[in-house]
Amino acid sequence: MLTQTLAAIERFGIPKKLIAGFLTVAVFMTGDGFELTFLTKYMVDHGFSAAQGSLLITVYGLFAAVAGWTAGVLAEMFGARRIMLIGACWWIGVHLVFLELALPSGVYPFILAVYALRGFGYPLFIYSFMVLLAQTVRPERLASATGVFWTCFSLGLGVFGAYIPSFLIPAVGEYRTFWFALPFSVAGLLLCFLMVPRTRDSRAAKLTHEERVRELAEGVTIAFHNPGIAVCGIIRMINSLLLYGFPVIMPLYLCGRQYGGDSWFPVQDWMRIWGSVFIVMLFFNVFWGWFMDRFGWVWPMRWFGCALLAVCALSFYYVPRWFGANAPLMVLAAVLIGVGTSAFASIPAIMNSLVPDKRGAALSVYNLSAGLATFVGPGIATLLLSTAGIAGICWTYAALYVAGAALTYTLRPKQPGLAKRHMTGAGAKAANVGHGVGDITIETAAKVTALAQNTATAISDDTL
Known part of the structure; x- marks a missing residue:
């Protein structure tokens, strides 16, 4: 049975030696996603403002964006597995400082600094594995492999990372729930050490220090030399705005009476509604990867990605206002967000086809853009919360998705x-x-x- 399963996975375009790596991503991201859906509310409940809670996640995203940018080139130069291990160790060490010293201190600048530094860890871990995929998987199957990667990411960050805390918080409280992230991150570290294959780009191994610095810088400059790479980077950033923006604002809107909210749902119900996004992504990440490899990389991203998410950005605001605490409708809106967010699986394949000889630099732009989504999504909320409110934030997200749909018309990649x-x-x-x-x-x-x-x-x- 196991042999047949492995053979089926290989026919899907994924080498057997990478299967353990997908599992590693899912386990590690479970730990990283523990506090995403309730950290802002936790900060507000402990005397900080909503803007301070939102800023915490915004700055975390900025540091994650920088780490994501460096991950692609570093993984090519020093080996994906090595950079994954460094990222995991960094995350675990800083998380311990965050729980033992920063949060108990109640000093906001200290909390902000430590949490931001933790943001370096997970992008080094997961985006280095993305480089490993690009090095190993055939180009005509890279979108499918990317879909599987994001399925594992979603399983960890959004499903286990949302549902497990929703049951722990009523039993042990929010602060103790933070600690339960550690067993998952440590398990991810061990799985990486034991099961992820060692790789090293033979060309990168021969580079001098000056050439390596030049390679690292090219992870940004390539976006200025190749307009297609720049467009892909912008679309990738837009892709995840709701994924990181809504967990900042929606607990305040749906679970309290601030910013036009009406306490429609208790916080654990909100967490389970949001978990529906990632349950759907488990299936649609794989589906869209398979579908796009066969029927086109661009047009599904335009209509089922950008256009659908523009509608979803507004639905989360208006559904409770029009229909009250209607959980089934909110779950439906969450399901559609999952379908739309998954419909961008072809972006790494498009970038790889545009510059096949600069794979590390192209993936660095991809990783930078993915990291910037964790910064821009909460950043829009931080900037507009006190002026435009939740409605203004949702309309801003919708407008950006419409802009992303327009940008897809500039992409005409060769599709093997x-x-x-x-x-x-x-x-x-x-x-x-x-x-x-x-x-x-x-x-x-x-x-x-x-x-x-x-x-x-x-x-x-x-x-x-």
Whole structure:
């Protein structure tokens, strides 16, 4: 049974040696996602302002963006597994300082600084594994592999990371719940050490220190030299705005009476509603990767990604205002967010096709953009919360998704899987035509032969 499963995974385009790496990402991101859905409310409940709680996650995202930028090139130069281990150790160490010293101190600048520093850890871990995928998986299957990667990411960050705390908080309280992140992050570290294969780019290993610095800088400068890479980076940043923006504002809006809210749901219900986003992403990350490799990388991202999420950005605000505490409708809105957020699985494949000889630099832009989403999403909330309110934030998100849809019209990548499919179809048609011509030729020859025989017989009869 196990052999058949592994064979099926390989047919999907994923080498067996990477399977343990996907599991590692899911386990580690469970620990990283523990506080995402309730940290802002925790800060407000302990005497800090909503803007301070939002700023905490915003600055965390900024540091994550910087780490994401460096992860792609560092993984190519020093090996993905090594950078993953460094990122995990950093995250665990700083998280201990955050829980033991920063939070109990009640000193906001200290809390902010320590939590921001923790943001360096997880991007080094997960985006280094993304480089490993690009080094190992065939280009025509990279979107599918990326879909599996984001499924594992979603399983950790959004499903286990949201649902486990929703049951722990009523039992042990919010502060103790923070501690339960550690067993998952430590388990992710051990799995990485034991099961993720060692890799090293042979070309990168020969680079001098000056050349390595130049490679690192190229992770940003390539976006200025190649407009397609820049566009992909912007779309990738827009992709996850709701994923990181809504956990900041929606607990305040749905679970309290601030900013136009009406205490529609208790906080644990909100966490479970939000967990629906990631449950759906488990399936649709894989589906969209498979679908895009076969039917196109760009148009599903435009309509099922950007356009759908523009509608979803508004639905989370208006559904409770129009229908009250209607949990099924909120779950439906969350499900659609999951479907839309998953429909960007082809971006790494597009970037890889645009600059196949600068894979590390292109993925650094991708990782930087993914990290910037964790900064820009909460950052918009921090800037607009006191002026435009929740409604203004949601409309801003919707407008950015519309802009992302417009940007997709500038992307025209070569798609190996789609070209192969067209060639196969063309070959089949040619074969059918060839068979048809052959059939016609044989049939015509038979008719000519029969006519000749009849003519010969007739002449012989006349002669006789």
